Amino acid sequence: MNTNTEKADTDSAKKTAGESPYNYRRFRPEVYDLASFDGPTVGQRVENLELMTLKGDTVRLSDFDGRPVVIETGSLTCPMYAKNIGAMNKLAAQHPDVAFVVLYVREAHPGERIRPHDSTETKQHLARSLRERLQERRRVLVDNTEGVTHRALGSLPNMIYVLDADRTVRFRADWNTPAIIESILEETAPVDLVSREHFPPTKPSPVIAIRTLAYGGFLAIADFVVGLPALMRLHRRADRHYSTSQ
16 A cells, blocks of 8 residues: 555544644634644643654753753744744844754644645745745754644644753743733743733734735635634633633
């Protein structure tokens, strides 16, 4: 059996079992449970996860031991990630002692132009384009096509982790807000903020949203527009859930 057939059979089996494949073909709001944030929490040590460089070399989180690390997840078709880039690049320049990493995960809004990742080479190629298309200046590392590291950290599209020099989680959030990360790094954040993990996301500007979705193609834009009401309900549900648990 060839690889494509095996993948098709695997995806078919997942659909039969009610489970969506990791690299979904089309965005649907129900792909994400915004009221659930798995992965290591504040005070826990992150396992020695494995990542890839843009050339395919292996990097482990332990390679950063001895210095703090800020890890943000994103993809070329994720407006929530794209809106943060300028502020996060500036923050990285202000903190040269901290390792800033973008972890390239699955496409948030695939379409006919950028399809779901079918190989590590495809994923690396798209990750390399972040520098030119989105002016990303931080170090970009790539998860494998099955999203092992992404899943280990919580599976959300634009998570942020701040790790101490020994890989202990100092702070994490389901959505990145650069101003909050700045306060964490400068140790000016109030204690109650450090212990929070849910932050209602700020919306990207219409220009950033449309430009980023357009990388995926017309289908990516259409799926987002059609799914927007359900997506807003999911965000409100997450806000209610965390308001009673945090």
